[in-house]
């Protein structure tokens with residue numbers, strides 16, 4: 001098993017960042033990500049669903065775009081005498097899927113080591129959190145109504161084919177979720193069928209919809225949280241106000257407030273912008289679903305005779 005690396009996903013990073021990132025959808029066809037079966041396959045998902053360790057919300061089932069209550073496909077088991085609720089009953093999920101439901105697997109990067117490596121690489125490159133979700137859709141089904149997501153998405157088609165319609169990013173991009181009626185959207189900007197190995201990049205707040213074609217469709221959505229200037233600046237302000245000059249506020253009057261603001265303003269003007277931006281990568285590496293370490297292995301090495 002392997003995951004694509006950053007270049008396989010985005011192509012030439014310079015071209016991606018100059019022409020597509022935050023601007024418009026990007027289609028990469030002709031299997032730029034290598035053998036899709038090596039990334040995730042139906043066989044792999046069959047094994048995962050029987051693991052008895054993947055529970056909602058890591059796995060969810062949607063029928064007609066609406067979440068199926070987990071009680072319809074889970075039960076409680078005992079492990080070491082302790083009740084573990086919400087354990088998936090595979091046959092129930094298979095039955096819902098046969099009836100047309102879409103099965104989604106969330107934050108797979110928290111379970112599947114090679115997908116964690118991919119999320120980690122993206123977290124470092126973008127300086128923000130990355131998560132990976134798999135969408136398994138029965139033939140000729142639309143999992144969800146047209147919508148836009150709060151995150152940048154790289155859709156990797158792994159099995160079957162799926163028709164995607166993508167419209168222009170909306171004007172006021174707040175990083176929220178939005179829903180649309182198809183008849184209100186007009187002609188799509190992009191109308192394309194993804195085949196196994198193809199990648200479609202959809203910037204955040206870009207309306208889209210997808211419908212599977214004649215076979216079961218499996219695709220991964222590799223998601224990256226967009227970094228907003230307000231988040232970056234809040235981080236900087238937080239770091240600059242850690243000393244006791246910014247401690248308890250007593251009812252001191254306007255001149256004291258003005259003094260604090262002046263102090264903060266002069267510190268902001270001295271900020272080393274490149275160091276500040278470089279800190280993003282470290283922050284991304286610490287994001288949930290991305291962290292890595294050698295705690296056990298390093299202790300083992302420390303105690304080995306030299």
Ligand SMILES: [Fe+2]
Nearest residue numbers: 147148149208
């Ligand atoms: Fe979406």
